[in-house]
Amino acid sequence: MAAHAGGLRTSGDRAAVRVENLVRSFGDRRVLDGLDLSVAPGEFVALLGRSGSGKSTLLRALAGLDHEVAGSGALTAPEHVSVVFQDARLLPWKRLLDNVVLGLPGPFAADRGRDALAEVGLAGRERAWPVELSGGEQQRVSLARSLVREPRLLLADEPFGALDALTRTRMHALLRRLCERHRPAVLLVTHDVDEAISLADRIVVLDRGRIAADLPVELPTPRRHGGTAYAALRDRLLERLGVNTADGTDMTDDTDYTGEEKAA
């Protein structure tokens, strides 16, 4: 595995995540092309980019899920990393509590699992089967499963992409609340500019395997859509993504970067 050729997973570093000159290729195509990135402990970073910009590849590299991918570079990630996938990825044959504590060691695993379920608003549903839940509820269980491990780094790959607009807004609030309490470093992959702005401390735009923009979000929380500062940041991001901001036309591809159309 070339993935961690140059770097060991250590937690002694001051940054939670440090990526140096990371290269990942699929065949002839360099999906990540000498990428450098670092994330401070407790920092919430949103990773924006068009389809194929390499954002998911970066996330999978950090999660250690890129076994058969060719590449090089140095990669430092904490010992405790949790991943939230786009699909909730619950084991259908395990009840909710068993899904939450899957692989969790220790004598108080069940109690911690119960607390985690309560934290995401699913107290009392411990013995329900995943098939009995709505999509939003399933994704909440998946958040509980991630956070019960007390991760130093939370990797989320478009976790709300499959949810409807209302549920997504509620999930944003929940995720913010959970992150303020548990303070993991977060790397959230999304192609929804508004989602990035309302959640992140910093937004990194990826283009062709390199960082095209790295912007702090200096807006007061909780963030509401609208206002000049919000609009200015939104325009800058959309511009970096290759979207003509004057009339909202997409100049390069048909990926939907704004939440509005998806809500329709």
Place this chain on the structure above:
Amino acid sequence: MSTTTFEEQAPPAPAPDAPVAVRPRRSRRGRLGPGRAVPYGWAIGPVLLLGLWAAGSGLGLFDVRALPAPWTVAATAGDLIDSGKLQSHLATSAQRALLGLLFGVAAGLVLALVSGLSRIGEALIDGPVQIKRSVPSLALIPLLILWFGIGETMKVVTIALGVLVPVYIHTHNGLRTIESRYPELAETVRLGRFAFVRHVVLPGALPGFLLGMRFAVTSAWLALVVVEQVNATSGIGYMMELARTYGQTDVIIVGLVVYGLLGLVSDALVRLVERRALSWRRTLAG
């Protein structure tokens, strides 16, 4: 056909359209599923068949040497039970079937796991099992008699070989169709090899295994019939074979009914286990 032509044809018969269009729409709701279960639905077919048999016998439609009346068969069954013959034959048969089932299921399961979990295992095991699958177990009987004699070993081995194949095929298929996103999840929550097999692989393959079990149980009884009629001095099949030489049609039918009941009961048992073990699934049957 264009809309215009359709509209031109429509006016002549407007009256019957309206009520017809409304009624079926109401009764059709939810029709795509099989609908609600009929109480005791499973019994209706067999009871009807039994009724036809009784009616035909009562009216004297059947030759009693070819098909004795149900009450004659019942009386014969009573006699066989009173003399203890039926029980001892049944016990012998059940023992053979259970032993064969036990060894066959164990072998099929182990082979499926080895072959499903490692590429080397698959390379070694899958081919031979597929070859075995295309050779009917019953065609192996001459060879098995030469190897194991005509005793119990031969019978149990024949049954086990018949059982092994469906268990292997369906369990292996169940294993291989576990979606790759689950192993990925197992990696991110750092499950070890053993925990991965226990929490992901085995439960994921369980529906396939249980389906294989249903085929396995049927094939165990099937193989039993054959080995008992080929070469045996006890068992239900032997009892029937003996009855054939004496022309006792009623005893043969008792044997057939016993086989049928055994098959039915064992299938019901597997289905019961299936319902309990797979309660996490929501299906049409649910």
